[in-house]
Amino acid sequence: MNAVVSLLGSSAVSSAAAWLTRGRVRAVAYHDVQQPAAFAAQLDHFRARGYRTITGGQLADALAGVASLPERALWLTFDDGDASVAQVALPLLRERGMVATAFLCGAWIGTDEPPWWQVLEAAVAPSELVATRIALKRGPDQERRRRIEQMQQALAAAGPPSVGQQWSEGDVHEWLAAGNEVGNHSWDHPCLDRCDDEEQRRQVRLAHERLSRLIGAPVDTFAWPNGDASPAALAELQALGYRLVAGCDHRLVARRSDPMAVSRLRLDTSVGPNRTRAIISGAHSSLYQLQHLVRGGRPSSAVT
Numbered sequence: 001m002n003a004v005v006s007l008l009g010s011s012a013v014s015s016a017a018a019w020l021t022r023g024r025v026r027a028v029a030y031h032d033v034q035q036p037a038a039f040a041a042q043l044d045h046f047r048a049r050g051y052r053t054i055t056g057g058q059l060a061d062a063l064a065g066v067a068s069l070p071e072r073a074l075w076l077t078f079d080d081g082d083a084s085v086a087q088v089a090l091p092l093l094r095e096r097g098m099v100a101t102a103f104l105c106g107a108w109i110g111t112d113e114p115p116w117w118q119v120l121e122a123a124v125a126p127s128e129l130v131a132t133r134i135a136l137k138r139g140p141d142q143e144r145r146r147r148i149e150q151m152q153q154a155l156a157a158a159g160p161p162s163v164g165q166q167w168s169e170g171d172v173h174e175w176l177a178a179g180n181e182v183g184n185h186s187w188d189h190p191c192l193d194r195c196d197d198e199e200q201r202r203q204v205r206l207a208h209e210r211l212s213r214l215i216g217a218p219v220d221t222f223a224w225p226n227g228d229a230s231p232a233a234l235a236e237l238q239a240l241g242y243r244l245v246a247g248c249d250h251r252l253v254a255r256r257s258d259p260m261a262v263s264r265l266r267l268d269t270s271v272g273p274n275r276t277r278a279i280i281s282g283a284h285s286s287l288y289q290l291q292h293l294v295r296g297g298r299p300s301s302a303v304t
C-alpha cells in the first residue's frame with residue numbers, strides 16, 4: 001500500500017488529481033502538532049501549491065451562496081485544543097499569513113484535565129490499547145465514563161496524576177487576535193452517538209455558552225468529536241444557529257456540499273511529504289474511499 005501512496009504522491013499523479021478536483025475545497029483536520037519542522041514543511045507545501053487558507057465562516061458563507069472562495073481554498077482545523085496548537089502551530093501559521101480554526105472542548109480550557117484517551121493510554125498496556133479504545137467508543141457513554149474514572153483513580157493511587165496540556169483563556173485570545181477562529185467540539189468529548197439525547201444537547205449547549213462568552217460572539221462552527229454525527233446533537237446545533245458542522249471522513253468538499261456535513265481530510269505531522277502531497281491533492285481520498293468500500297465498516301477507530 002505504501003507503494004500505491006508513493007505513486008499517488010508523485011508529482012505527476014498528485015498534480016493531475018489536484019487539477020481534476022480543483023473546484024473542491026480542502027478541509028484538513030489536524031489534532032496536535034508534535035513535529036514543528038514537519039508542520040512548517042506541510043504549510044510551505046500548501047503555499048507552494050497555491051492553496052490559500054480560509055476560515056470556517058468563509059466556507060459557511062460560500063456554501064450558503066453568499067460569498068465566493070479562492071480557487072485553491074484550504075480550511076485548516078485543529079481538534080481537541082492541545083497546547084501544541086497554541087504554542088507551535090500559531091506562530092508558524094502567523095509568520096506565513098495563514099489562518100485556521102481550533103475546535104475546543106468547553107470543559108477543558110484553562111485546566112490541566114487530560115483528555116480521556118490520554119488516561120486510557122497511561123492506564124492500559126500498549127497491546128490492549130486499540131481493542132480497549134474501540135470497546136469504550138462503541139459502548140454506552142456512561143460505561144466509558146465509569147471505566148475512565150476507575151483508571152484515573154488507579155493511576156492517582158500509583159503515582160502523580162496524569163496531566164493534560166490544554167489551552168488557557170489567554171491562548172484563545174491570542175489565537176483569535178491573529179485572525180484565527182474558534183469552533184465548538186463539545187463539552188468534554190464523548191462519542192455523542194453513544195450519549196442519550198439530553199446529554200447530547202447538554203454537551204453542545206454548555207460548550208457553546210462557554211466558548212461564546214469567552215470570544216464575545218456566538219460560535220457557529222462545530223466538529224463532531226471522534227467524527228460521530230448524531231441527530232439530537234445536530235438538532236441542537238441548528239437551534240443554536242450553527243452554520244457549519246464538520247466530520248472527519250477524509251473527502252474533499254464540493255462547492256455545493258451540505259454545510260452541516262462538511263468533510264475533512266485527516267493529516268498529522270508524522271505524515272511525510274509524499275503522503276501529504278497525495279492527501280492534499282485529493283488522490284489519497286479516492287484511494288481511502290475505495291478501501292473503505294471494499295473493507296466495509298467504519299473508518300479508523302483512532303480518530304479523536
Ligand SMILES: [Zn+2]
Pocket residue numbers: 079080185189224225226304
Ligand atoms: Zn476531537
